[in-house]
Amino acid sequence: MLSKNMFNKTGFVRRFQKHYGLRLARQILTDNGSYYYNPGIEPLTIATLGDVIAETAHKYPGRVAIRSVHEDLTITYEELLNKADSLGCALRAQGFQKGDRLGLWTHNCIGWVVGCLGAARAGLISVLVNPVYEKAELRFCINKTKLKGLMIGDTLKNRDYYGLLRTLVPELQTSKEGLLNSKEFPSLTSVINSGKQTFSGVSTLDSLVNNHKNNADITKYGKEVTPKDGSLILLTSGTTGDPKAGLDSHTGVVNNVYFSGIRNSFHEGHPIVCVQAPLFHALGAIVTLLSCLRHGATVVLPAPTYNVAANVDAICAEKCSITTGTPTMYLDMLEHVQHAGELPIKLRVALAAGAPCSPQLIRRINKQLGVQSVRALYGLSETTACVFQSLPRDSVEVVAETVGYTADHCEVKVVDGKGNNVPYGTAGELMVRGYLNMIGYWDDPAKTKQTIREDGWLHTGDKFTLSEDGYGKIVGRLKDIIIRGGENIAPKEIEDLLNTHPDVVDSQVIGVTDERLGEELCAVVRVRQGATFTPQDLTNHCKGKLARYKIPRILKIMEEFPKTVSGKIQKFKIKELIDSGKL
Numbered sequence: 307m308l309s310k311n312m313f314n315k316t317g318f319v320r321r322f323q324k325h326y327g328l329r330l331a332r333q334i335l336t337d338n339g340s341y342y343y344n345p346g347i348e349p350l351t352i353a354t355l356g357d358v359i360a361e362t363a364h365k366y367p368g369r370v371a372i373r374s375v376h377e378d379l380t381i382t383y384e385e386l387l388n389k390a391d392s393l394g395c396a397l398r399a400q401g402f403q404k405g406d407r408l409g410l411w412t413h414n415c416i417g418w419v420v421g422c423l424g425a426a427r428a429g430l431i432s433v434l435v436n437p438v439y440e441k442a443e444l445r446f447c448i449n450k451t452k453l454k455g456l457m458i459g460d461t462l463k464n465r466d467y468y469g470l471l472r473t474l475v476p477e478l479q480t481s482k483e484g485l486l487n488s489k490e491f492p493s494l495t496s497v498i499n500s501g502k503q504t505f506s507g508v509s510t511l512d513s514l515v516n517n518h519k520n521n522a523d524i525t526k527y528g529k530e531v532t533p534k535d536g537s538l539i540l541l542t543s544g545t546t547g548d549p550k551a552g553l554d555s556h557t558g559v560v561n562n563v564y565f566s567g568i569r570n571s572f573h574e575g576h577p578i579v580c581v582q583a584p585l586f587h588a589l590g591a592i593v594t595l596l597s598c599l600r601h602g603a604t605v606v607l608p609a610p611t612y613n614v615a616a617n618v619d620a621i622c623a624e625k626c627s628i629t630t631g632t633p634t635m636y637l638d639m640l641e642h643v644q645h646a647g648e649l650p651i652k653l654r655v656a657l658a659a660g661a662p663c664s665p666q667l668i669r670r671i672n673k674q675l676g677v678q679s680v681r682a683l684y685g686l687s688e689t690t691a692c693v694f695q696s697l698p699r700d701s702v703e704v705v706a707e708t709v710g711y712t713a714d715h716c717e718v719k720v721v722d723g724k725g726n727n728v729p730y731g732t733a734g735e736l737m738v739r740g741y742l743n744m745i746g747y748w749d750d751p752a753k754t755k756q757t758i759r760e761d762g763w764l765h766t767g768d769k770f771t772l773s774e775d776g777y778g779k780i781v782g783r784l785k786d787i788i789i790r791g792g793e794n795i796a797p798k799e800i801e802d803l804l805n806t807h808p809d810v811v812d813s814q815v816i817g818v819t820d821e822r823l824g825e826e827l828c829a830v831v832r833v834r835q836g837a838t839f840t841p842q843d844l845t846n847h848c849k850g851k852l853a854r855y856k857i858p859r860i861l862k863i864m865e866e867f868p869k870t871v872s873g874k875i876q877k878f879k880i881k882e883l884i885d886s887g888k889l
Contacts, residue, residue, distance in 0.1 A: 338727065339719070339720075339726070339727025339728055339729055339730070340719055340720035340721075340727050340728050340729065340730050340731075340732065340734065340771070340772040341717075341718070341719040341727055341772075342712050342717070342718050342719070342772060342774075342776040343712075343716075343717045343718075344711070344712040344713065344714055344715070344716055344776060345714075345715065346565070346714030346715045347714075348714070350557070350561050350715055350741055351560050351561055351564060352533050352557070353533060353556070353560055354426070354528070354531050354532070354533055354535075354537070354556040354560070355423075355426040355537050355556050355559050355560055355596070356423070356426040356427040356428075356429075356528050356531065357528070357560075358560050358564075358600055359387065359390075359423055359426070359427075359599055359600070360387060360427075362383060362599060362600060362601070362602050363383040363384055363386065363387035365602060366383050366602045367382065367383055367384035368382055368383075368384065369382060369383055369576070369602060369604065370382055370383075370604045371383045371385075371386045371419075371599060371604065371605065372386065372416050372419055372604075372605050372606075372607065373578075373604060373605070373606045373607070373624060374414075374415060374416045374607040375606065375607065375608050375609070375616070375619075375620050375623075375624070376415075376607065376608065376609050376610055376616070377415060377416060377607075379416050381416055383599075383602070386419065386420065386423065387423075388519075388521070389420045389424070389515050390420050390423035390424040390426075390427050391424070391427055391521040391524040392424075392514070392515040392516075392518045392519055392521045393420055393421065393424030393428075393511065393514055393515055393518070394424040394425065394427040394428030394430070394521070394524050394527060395428065395518040395520075395521045395523050395524055395527075396514035396515065396517065396518040397424065397425070397428055397430065397455060397496070397514075398428055398523070398527055399518065400455075400484040400495070400496050401454075401484075401495065402428065402430055402454055402455065402496075404429040404430070404527070404530045404531065404535075405429065405430070405431060405535070405536065406430050406431070406454040406455070407430065407431045407432075407433050407451045407452060407453045407454055407455075407539065408421065408425045408430050408431070408432055408433065408453070408454065408455040408456070408457065409432075409433040409435045409447065409448070409451070409453040409455065409456040409457065410422060410432055410433065410434055410435060410457050410585075410586065411435040411436075411437060411439070411444070411456055411457060411458055411459075411467065412437055412457055412458055412459030412467065412500050412501075413437050413459050413462065413465065413584070413610035413611050414581065414584060414585050414590070414607045414609070414610055414611070415459060415500055415501065415607065415610060416500075416607070417457065417459070417499075417500025417501060417511050418457070418459075418500060418585050419585075419595065419605075420500075420511060420515075421457045421498070421500060421511070422538075422585075422591070422596075423599075426537060426556075427524050427527070427528060428524065428527045428528075429527050429528065429530050429531040429535075431536045431537065431538065431539055431553070432537070432538050432539070433447070433451050433453060433538075433539040433541070433551070434538060434539065434540050434541065434585070434586040434587075434591055435447055435456075435541065435586060436541065436584075436586050436853065437459070437465060437467075437584065437586065437611075438465070438853040438854060438855065439853055440470070440850060440851060440852060440853055441470060441473065441474050442851060443549070443852075443853065444470070444471070444474060445474060445490075446548055446549065447541060447549065447551075448491050448493070448494055449491065449493075450548075450549075450551055450748065450749065451539055451551050451748055451749075452493040452749075453491075453493060453494055454493055454494065454495055454496065455494070455495070455496040455497070455498060456471070456494060456496070456497050456498070457497075457498045457499075457500050457511075458471060458497060458498070458499055458500065458508070459499070459500050459501050459610075460499065460500075460501030460502060460503045461503065462610055462611070465611075468499075468503075468505045468508065471497065474490075475488050475490070475491060475494070477489070477507075478497060478506065478507040478508070479506045479507055480506070480507070481506075481507040482507070483496075483507065483508065483509040484496045484509060486507060496509065497509070498510070498511055498514065499511065531556065532556070533555065533556045533557040533560070534555055534556070534557060535555065535556055536553045536554070536555060536556075536745055537554055537555060537556040537558070537559045538553075538554045538559060538591070538592075539551045539552065539553050539554075539748055540552050540554065540588055540591075540687035541586075541687075542686075542687040542688070542794055548796075548799070550747050550750065550753060551747055551748035551749075551750070552687045552688050552744045552746075552747055552748075553744055553745045553746060553747070553748050554687075554690045554744050554745065555744075555745050557741055558690040558741060558742050558743070558744065559592065559596065559690055560600070561714075561715070561741055561742070562592060562690040562691050562692055562713070562742050563592055563593075563596045563597035563599075563600045563691075564597075564600055564601075565692070565713060565714040565715075566592075566593055566597050566683070566691065566692040566695060566713070567597035567598070567600055567601045567603075568601075569681065569695045569696065569697060569698060569710075570593075570597065570628065570630070570655060570657055570681065570695075571628065571654070571655050571679075571698060572597055572598055572600075572601040572603045572628070573601045573602075576602070576603065576604065577598075577603045577604070577627045577628045577654070577655075578603070578604045578606060578624055578625060578626045578627055578628070579594060579598050579603050579604065579605055579606065579626060579627075579628045579629065579630070580606045580608060580617060580620055580621050580624070580626040580628070580629040580630075581594050581595060581605055581606065581607055581608075581629075581630065582608075582612065582617050582629060582630065582631035582632075582635045583612075583630065583631060583632060583635070583660065583792065584611070584612065587660065587792065587793075588685065588686075588687050588690075588691045589630060589631075589632065589659050589660045589691075589792065592690060592691040593630060593657070593659060593683065593685075593691050593692065594630045603628075606620050606624045606626055608620035608621075612635070614635070614638040614639055614642050615642060617629075617631075617635070617639065618639060618642055618643065618646070618649065618651075621651055621653065622649055622650050622651060625652070626653065627652065627653060627654045627655070628653065628654060628655040628656070628657075629653060629655075629656055629657070630656075630657040630659065631656075631657070631658065631659075631660075632658070632659065632660035632661050632791060632792030633658055633660075633661055633662070633663040633664070633667055633792075633824055634661070634791040634792060634822055634823050634824060635791075635792075636656070636658055636663075636667060636670075636671050637667065637821070637822050638822070639675070640670055640671070640674055640675070643674070643675065644674070651675060651676065652676075653675060653676070653677045653678070654677070654678045654679065655677070655678070655679050655680075655681060656671050656675065656677040656679075656680050656681070657680075657681045657682070657683055658671065658680065658681070658682055658683075659682065659683035659684070659685070660789075660792035661789045661791070661792045661824045662780050662789070662824060663682060665706035665707055666706075668680050668682065668702065668705050668706040669702060669706055672702050679698065680702060680705055681695065681696035681698075681700070681705060681710070682694075682695070682696050682705050682708070682709050682710050683695040683696070683709065683710060684709035684710065684778060684780065686738075686766060687744070688743065688744045688757060688764060688766075689738050689742045689743055689744070689764065689766075690742045690743075690744065691742075692713050692742070693712070693713055693716060693718065693736075693738050693742070693766075693778075694708070694709045694710040694711065694712060694713065694718075694777070694778040695709075695710040695711065695713060696708075696709075696710040696711070697710070697711050704777070707779065708773075708777040708778060708779050709777075709778050709779065709780060710777065710778065711775075711776050711777055712776040712777075712778070713740075713742065715740055715741055715742075716738065716739075716740040716741075716742060717738070717739040717740055718736060718737065718738055718739075718772060718776075718778065719736075719737045719763075719772070720732070720733070720734040720735065720736055720737070720770050720771065720772045721734050721735055721737055722734050722735075730771075730772060730773060730774045731771050731772075731773065732771060733769055733770065733771050733781045733782075734769070734770065734771075735765065735766065735767065735768070735769065735770070735784055736766045736768050736769075736770035736772075736778070737763045737764065737765060737766065738763070738764045738766060739761075739762045739763045739764065743758060743762070743764045744758075744764075746758065767783065767784045767787075768780065768782075768783055768784060769781040769782040769783060769784050786798075786877070788815070788816075788817035788825050788827060789817070789824055789825055790817070790820075790823050790824065790825050790826060790827060790855060791822075791823040791824065791855070792824075793855050795827065795855070795856055797814070797815035797816070797817075799852070799856070800813075800815045800827070800829070800848070800852065800856055800857075800858065801813045801814060801815050803847070803848060803851055803852060804829060804831065804844070804847070804848075806847075807839070807843070807847050808834075809833050809834055809837035809838070809839050809843070810831055810832070810833060810834075810839060811831075811832040811833060811834055812831070812832045812867065813829055813830065813831045813832070814829075814830045814867060814875060814877055814880055815827060815828070815829050815830070815858060816828045816830060816877060816880055816881050816884060817881075818860065818881070818884050818885065819885065826859055826860060827856070827857070827858035827859060827860065828858055828859075828860035828861070828862060828884060829844055829858035829860070829861050829862070830862045830863075830864055830867075830880055830884075830889070831844075831861065831862070831863055831864070832863075832864055832865065832866070832867065833863060839861070839863065840861070841859075841860075841861045844857070844858060844861055845857060862884065862889050864880075864889065867880065868880065
């Protein structure tokens with residue numbers, strides 16, 4: 307029996323969570339330093355993602371699950387489950403086995419959702435692939451996770467999935483559907499288009515679904531899966547450049563979307579939720595999409611890719627009551643609304659996540675958009691999604707100054723460089739332990755051991771302070787990762803490419819403060835004597851080799867980089883020079 311949603315029963319339960327629940331958490335486990343455990347007031351759900359989505363579909367069969375504005379398509383929960391089950395059976399018929407990986411390399415669309423749920427129902431693992439990946443990035447992803455299948459999308463103005471893929475896999479053009487035999491990618495046997503276009507060697511989602519409407523076998527496939535098995539792989543940039551593939555369990559996903567959804571009020575009434583973030587991102591896929599589907603909300607997809615005008619239009623036209631997004635997206639929305647004049651925006655909840663959000667922005671969202679409740683969230687791909695999140699009744703001041711209260715069934719602590727707990731309110735590295743921690747990095751036990759220790763504590767690499775009542779606050783990042791508009795970017799990957807330019811001696815990529823994006827990429831370069839290197843040279847060198855968001859917009863030239871006595875380049879000193887205007 308799946309756990310019931312106690313939060314719908316009485317106001318007493320909500321008051322219990324808000325007041326007695328916080329006090330209980332402190333009494334159960336105490337520590338001399340920054341440590342907190344939130345035991346929650348509901349037990350964990352022991353089920354698979356396929357199980358709980360089916361439960362929602364059976365509860366709300368005729369309710370709209372997804373409204374894709376740009377596709378002009380609407381699909382109910384019953385229709386969504388049937389399509390997912392049909393796709394799952396079709397993939398099994400093509401030779402997929404339990405645990406095989408299906409890559410989702412397409413923009414926001416209903417097909418993406420069907421692909422993700424179809425994989426879950428059939429016991430497969432979805433790999434969430436950034437749709438703007440170029441050839442080198444896609445090559446790494448296919449080989450790293452040994453994809454058996456890859457879902458692509460219809461061609462967009464700036465994205466030709468099939469065109470790029472066929473240059474990477476030339477055998478695709480002459481292969482039969484579902485029978486791809488690639489020399490470079492031996493694991494990849496099937497490519498599926500989520501849209502309407504037909505391509506050589508590629509199955510269409512509609513044909514697979516239509517040919518497997520008798521999907522009774524899905525029950526058999528589902529029984530092979532356990533809650534401890536892998537469910538999703540999220541690709542996250544690492545300090546070494548290549549993405550790390552974090553494998554999250556069904557238990558992690560099912561419970562994180564449940565408890566996160568409660569704090570976002572997805573369970574109250576029938577909310578209509580606008581998705582601004584891309585679905586490959588944990589904010590789009592887990593915090594928003596799957597959390598909505600777990601609670602029976604309606605999800606609105608305004609556009610295939612990020613488009614502030616389309617997002618605002620959808621919020622108004624579809625009468626959305628909740629939206630989620632990164633700080634950058636809210637800044638864009640505020641500017642758009644300011645120029646558009648009075649609009650019928652009636653948002654009950656707005657969640658800001660994916661990157662640090664300034665207190666000023668939280669207050670602006672509350673005041674200028676007239677949102678009843680603004681909320682914050684902090685999490686990592688390695689922790690499924692949510693570690694800290696605002697409670698529904700937190701004041702604007704609490705939301706502005708913290709990233710929220712510790713997630714249910716989660717332990718957190720803040721430690722110094724020796725691993726000792728620091729006093730409450732003192733900065734140190736945030737550590738996390740609980741059901742939400744990933745199983746590990748796919749096919750990379752060494753990196754997994756560096757991140758999750760034998761005692762189960764996960765090193766976030768983020769600098770935090772923790773209050774005695776379980777609220778967290780970001781101070782900075784210990785990891786050498788730049789977050790630009792919610793996207794995690796590894797500098798080394800860009801530096802390695804810049805260093806291949808014949809006029810570049812060495813390079814350092816720094817994140818500099820940017821009001822809209824949070825951080826902007828700045829390439830600091832040493833060039834060979836007598837040579838010139840312009841911003842256009844930089845762009846030309848990176849174009850087609852890196853995703854566009856990874857190409858630095860700012861260029862600085864230095865003769866020598868500051869270094870330690872041991873010869874290590876001191877990035878923080880370069881950043882100080884830029885921030886102070888001395889460079």
